[in-house]
Amino acid sequence: MTTPESAVYPPSEDIVKNAHVNAAKYDEMYAQSIENPEKFWAEQAERIDWIKPFTKVKNVSYDFGNVDIKWFEDGQLNVAANCIDRHLETRGDQTAIIWEPDDPSDEAKHISYKELHLRTCRMANILESMGVGKGDRVVIYLPMIPEAAYAMLACARIGAIHSIVFAGFSPDALAARINGCDAKVVITADEAPRGGRKTPLKSNADAALLHCKESVKCLVVRRTGGQTTWIDGRDHDYNEMALEANDYCKPAAMDAEDPLFILYTSGSTGQPKGVVHTTGGYLTYAALTHEVTFDYHDGDIYWCTADVGWVTGHSYIVYGPLANGATTLMFEGVPTYPDAGRFWAVCEKHKVNQFYTAPTAIRALMGQGTEFVEKYDLSDLKLLGTVGEPINPEAWNWYNDVVGKGKCPIVDTWWQTETGGHLMTPLPGAHATKPGAAMKPFFGVEPVVLDPQSGAEIDGNGVEGVLCIKDSWPGQMRTVWGDHERFEKTYFSDYKGYYFTGDGCRRDADGDYWITGRVDDVINVSGHRMGTAEVESALVAHAAVAEAAVVGYPHEIKGQGIYCYVTLMNDREPSDELLKELRQWVRTEIGPIASPDVIQWAPGLPKTRSGKIMRRILRKIAENDFGSLGDTSTLADPSVVDDLISNRANKG
Ligand code: ATP
Numbered sequence: 239m240t241t242p243e244s245a246v247y248p249p250s251e252d253i254v255k256n257a258h259v260n261a262a263k264y265d266e267m268y269a270q271s272i273e274n275p276e277k278f279w280a281e282q283a284e285r286i287d288w289i290k291p292f293t294k295v296k297n298v299s300y301d302f303g304n305v306d307i308k309w310f311e312d313g314q315l316n317v318a319a320n321c322i323d324r325h326l327e328t329r330g331d332q333t334a335i336i337w338e339p340d341d342p343s344d345e346a347k348h349i350s351y352k353e354l355h356l357r358t359c360r361m362a363n364i365l366e367s368m369g370v371g372k373g374d375r376v377v378i379y380l381p382m383i384p385e386a387a388y389a390m391l392a393c394a395r396i397g398a399i400h401s402i403v404f405a406g407f408s409p410d411a412l413a414a415r416i417n418g419c420d421a422k423v424v425i426t427a428d429e430a431p432r433g434g435r436k437t438p439l440k441s442n443a444d445a446a447l448l449h450c451k452e453s454v455k456c457l458v459v460r461r462t463g464g465q466t467t468w469i470d471g472r473d474h475d476y477n478e479m480a481l482e483a484n485d486y487c488k489p490a491a492m493d494a495e496d497p498l499f500i501l502y503t504s505g506s507t508g509q510p511k512g513v514v515h516t517t518g519g520y521l522t523y524a525a526l527t528h529e530v531t532f533d534y535h536d537g538d539i540y541w542c543t544a545d546v547g548w549v550t551g552h553s554y555i556v557y558g559p560l561a562n563g564a565t566t567l568m569f570e571g572v573p574t575y576p577d578a579g580r581f582w583a584v585c586e587k588h589k590v591n592q593f594y595t596a597p598t599a600i601r602a603l604m605g606q607g608t609e610f611v612e613k614y615d616l617s618d619l620k621l622l623g624t625v626g627e628p629i630n631p632e633a634w635n636w637y638n639d640v641v642g643k644g645k646c647p648i649v650d651t652w653w654q655t656e657t658g659g660h661l662m663t664p665l666p667g668a669h670a671t672k673p674g675a676a677m678k679p680f681f682g683v684e685p686v687v688l689d690p691q692s693g694a695e696i697d698g699n700g701v702e703g704v705l706c707i708k709d710s711w712p713g714q715m716r717t718v719w720g721d722h723e724r725f726e727k728t729y730f731s732d733y734k735g736y737y738f739t740g741d742g743c744r745r746d747a748d749g750d751y752w753i754t755g756r757v758d759d760v761i762n763v764s765g766h767r768m769g770t771a772e773v774e775s776a777l778v779a780h781a782a783v784a785e786a787a788v789v790g791y792p793h794e795i796k797g798q799g800i801y802c803y804v805t806l807m808n809d810r811e812p813s814d815e816l817l818k819e820l821r822q823w824v825r826t827e828i829g830p831i832a833s834p835d836v837i838q839w840a841p842g843l844p845k846t847r848s849g850k851i852m853r854r855i856l857r858k859i860a861e862n863d864f865g866s867l868g869d870t871s872t873l874a875d876p877s878v879v880d881d882l883i884s885n886r887a888n889k890g
């Protein structure tokens with residue numbers, strides 16, 4: 239497959255002038271970070287306050303059978319003190335968190351660093367009074383409310399390890415995660431308002447706790463005041479206890495390699511993995527990437543629309559921004575409630591400067607038309623970001639033109655739950671952007687493109703293969719909770735001596751990186767290897783198509799055939815003519831080799847709760863193998879799958 243021509247958008251002079259990192263500085267810092275990582279990261283770790291300074295920087299083995307990753311191992315620090323206490327003197331009255339509720343007619347809250355300190359200390363004291371101590375696990379099952387941040391920071395303050403479960407998950411998924419880490423306490427709320435509906439979180443927790451040890455306690459935040467059942471002794475009322483709790487709690491001195499949190503991956507490719515992140519390296523990396531990638535400056539209003547149930551919410555709503563003394567916006571609602579203009583209404587209302595969201599949200603809003611964006615004053619926006627999936631050039635262009643008015647650089651940040659922070663992204667003041675490209679490695683990150691069969695490094699530009707990372711970086715995961723063997727097997731066994739990302743990538747003629755999707759999603763049609771993302775992008779570029787997912791299926795002649803699931807724009811209807819037109823369209827856009835064998839109209843696509851398309855399920859449907867769909871516990875809307883099965887297209 240030839241590399242498609244791409245538009246290139248160099249950074250504007252204005253942005254270059256004011257940015258933390260310009261092109262020359264990036265080159266210099268990147269070179270240092272690779273040539274002398276010990277020196278580079280020792281310097282970067284100075285952005286953190288250490289209770290006991292470290293003397294060792296890096297101690298890493300990628301040897302299969304003995305994988306061991308340590309950063310700053312003899313240092314001690316406290317993450318909550320870094321995110322709150324050290325800012326009190328200089329910015330105690332500055333807003334730390336802006337909270338925007340689900341219902342726009344409810345009042346937003348502005349929580350200062352002082353108040354954040356008070357609330358976190360009280361929550362920490364409540365947890366201690368419930369018997370939680372250093373190293374104990376706490377499951378957090380909360381809506382996007384400030385108490386979710388207090389809970390995370392309270393755990394960090396006393397050295398407890400949190401594991402956040404997205405509030406949209408079922409009692410079964412919650413029970414599995416409570417038992418998986420043997421949690422002492424679950425923190426939940428009465429109800430979670432979202433998109434005008436309420437999820438009964440407490441009764442979900444009640445149902446989950448039936449399958450857990452009797453000793454597990456439940457701390458309940460009153461969000462709506464809705465009725466809940468109550469078990470005395472087990473259930474604790476947060477709002478009542480907070481009235482009595484002491485206003486100060488001393489931050490615990492934690493070792494740099496003590497676990498900070500456990501978090502499960504999204505489950506796009508299989509059974510979710512309980513990723514473990516530790517303290518010193520993670521915080522250093524989250525803070526540095528937040529400042530540099532988003533070019534965050536003092537006084538900026540920064541908004542990441544993710545949920546704290548995903549790693550993006552951990553690193554880029556809470557830990558990174560707060561470590562930097564930023565003002566971070568936390569949104570309880572959804573992009574389409576009360577209508578498809580909500581994101582932009584919030585941007586206008588709070589004068590948002592940096593806005594960070596996922597391609598799935600952009601594609602959904604793009605399908606609703608531009609009038610929802612144009613109603614609002616977005617003149618405070620300086621930068622846009624995306625994360626979670628490859629972004630199709632079509633969606634990128636819409637984001638750039640309609641939302642950013644062509645003046646906001648787009649940082650397409652490639653990373654994973656496992657990586658703790660961004661591994662590849664353009665930096666706004668240093669790099670040009672290209673629609674759909676992750677562009678450049680972050681400091682300390684050495685990407686390599688490997689031949690999928692031989693595992694040999696492919697040098698030079700204009701090449702494609704499996705994406706691995708050569709050495710460690712401080713934000714890297716340390717293990718899979720309770721299963722170090724799975725950790726080694728998943729990430730270090732296929733390509734020895736490297737961290738295997740599971741993603742494919744292309745290094746284009748300019749040396750810039752493009753994520754081509756999961757390695758599992760590469761298909762081989764008559765001997766031609768292609769990423770399904772490429773065919774999807776071509777489909778989405780057609781005016782009638784809102785979203786598309788492409789998978790391979792066994793084909794007698796070609797080896798693999800191309801099976802496309804297509805969601806049309808709101809105002810378009812399926813027809814045979816359109817089907818023919820789309821087939822022709824892809825042939826013209828990419829070439830006859832990419833001609834779709836099957837197109838199935840899909841009113842909805844199976845997605846994870848974080849909005850990623852679950853291609854593994856679509857593959858099964860295309861293969862006519864409905865019996866073994868695998869783990870579907872993280873699916874957002876299971877009914878979508880039934881619909882796709884019953885309307886499965888005849889292969890022709
Ligand atoms: P699981 O590992 O359980 O299958 P998952 O990989 O979807 O789930 P996450 O850690 O949430 O879990 O997602 C990381 C993956 O998302 C990356 O490996 C990559 O495939 C994709 N991704 C994230 N950001 C980008 C991006 N900017 N461009 C392309 N792909 C991205």
Ligand code: MG
Nearest residue numbers: 503507654740
């Ligand atoms: Mg993954």
